[in-house]
Amino acid sequence: MSVKILGIESSCDETAASVSLDGRTILSNIVASQVEEHKKFGGVVPEIASRRHAENILEVVRAALDEAKCGLPDIDGIAVTYAPGLIGALLVGTSFAKGLAMAADKPLIPVHHIAGHIASNYIAHPDLEPPYLCLVASGGHSQITEVLSYTKFRVIGRTRDDAAGEAFDKCARVLGYPYPGGVHIDRAAKKGDPDKYKLPIPKVTGSEYDFSFSGLKTAVINLAHNAEQKGETLDSDSLAASFQKTAAEMLVSKTVEAAKAFGYKTVAVAGGVSANSGVRELMLHECGKRGIKVYLPPLDLCGDNGAMIACQGYYDFLDGKRADESLNAVATLSLEDI
Ligand code: KG4
Numbered sequence: 001m002s003v004k005i006l007g008i009e010s011s012c013d014e015t016a017a018s019v020s021l022d023g024r025t026i027l028s029n030i031v032a033s034q035v036e037e038h039k040k041f042g043g044v045v046p047e048i049a050s051r052r053h054a055e056n057i058l059e060v061v062r063a064a065l066d067e068a069k070c071g072l073p074d075i076d077g078i079a080v081t082y083a084p085g086l087i088g089a090l091l092v093g094t095s096f097a098k099g100l101a102m103a104a105d106k107p108l109i110p111v112h113h114i115a116g117h118i119a120s121n122y123i124a125h126p127d128l129e130p131p132y133l134c135l136v137a138s139g140g141h142s143q144i145t146e147v148l149s150y151t152k153f154r155v156i157g158r159t160r161d162d163a164a165g166e167a168f169d170k171c172a173r174v175l176g177y178p179y180p181g182g183v184h185i186d187r188a189a190k191k192g193d194p195d196k197y198k199l200p201i202p203k204v205t206g207s208e209y210d211f212s213f214s215g216l217k218t219a220v221i222n223l224a225h226n227a228e229q230k231g232e233t234l235d236s237d238s239l240a241a242s243f244q245k246t247a248a249e250m251l252v253s254k255t256v257e258a259a260k261a262f263g264y265k266t267v268a269v270a271g272g273v274s275a276n277s278g279v280r281e282l283m284l285h286e287c288g289k290r291g292i293k294v295y296l297p298p299l300d301l302c303g304d305n306g307a308m309i310a311c312q313g314y315y316d317f318l319d320g321k322r323a324d325e326s327l328n329a330v331a332t333l334s335l336e337d338i
């Protein structure tokens with residue numbers, strides 16, 4: 001029997017819904033992005049995000065069902081992102097999914113957003129199976145996670161301060177690019193000299209696989225301010241390239257060290273920053289040298305989307321994960337605590 005899961009995502013600034021068939025086949029994937037509206041403010045405004053989710057969610061879910069050519073009776077379960085994320089934004093998705101599950105008498109499946117990002121690789125790579133190591137780098141999170149099974153995770157490294165995507169966005173802002181800046185840094189970096197500016201790689205004491213991005217971000221801000229004070233013109237393409245090279249080295253070197261230490265021969269990358277060409281190339285290069293197989297999500301599944309929730313929802317469904325009408329949204333929740 002085939003299993004169809006409707007996945008709903010509203011943890012940040014994308015209202016998204018998708019229908020998966022037996023987990024890895026995506027029948028529809030609808031994303032209503034609010035990015036143009038938040039751009040005006042230089043970042044996501046939580047209250048605006050919640051309001052737009054409330055306005056768009058019904059239409060997005062309807063479109064996902066229509067595109068998948070199915071109605072609610074054909075759906076076996078309703079999966080929804082309940083954590084982590086912006087609380088008001090999450091509440092729209094969870095409340096909507098609860099109402100829908102009750103009205104249609106369908107099981108409700110609570111999905112962790114990071115588990116969803118990890119699942120994005122299952123959609124594109126039918127041969128990828130746990131166990132493996134996954135680097136998750138997004139606007140809100142940076143972590144190295146052992147994917148022990150489809151539904152069990154152990155986080156072995158995390159950021160002490162900023163997430164990787166946050167550092168990309170702040171660096172982009174300093175260089176005058178609009179929010180979200182990661183993609184602009186990526187484009188500018190292609191035109192610049194990555195060795196022109198020497199930027200620090202911070203030492204993180206305590207845990208070998210933890211990251212720290214605040215020092216790197218501050219170094220870029222200081223360089224830009226000093227140049228401004230002296231009336232010098234910065235080579236912004238080269239600063240973007242130098243920043244990207246350093247950030248990629250930080251993310252990739254810790255992941256490769258962790259793979260070596262924990263004996264993993266398979267590494268995946270997920271989250272918004274997995275779209276970064278510098279991170280993708282360096283991961284392929286460093287893992288290739290060591291005989292480690294790398295899985296990267298297609299660019300359209302790197303950022304937030306409903307397909308990853310519909311896919312992870314399938315595995316959570318098989319695992320018996322269910323929520324009742326008391327399901328609440330949770331702003332901060334480790335992948336290990338689900
Ligand atoms: O996963 P995501 O869509 O949302 C969160 O769960 O946070 O990640 C968004 C982040 C933003 O910080 C954005 O600038 C970054 O991913 N990003 C990139 C690229 N594309 C998106 N960062 C670097 N290079 C890119 N090409």
Ligand code: ZN
Nearest residue numbers: 117138303304
């Ligand atoms: Zn995300």
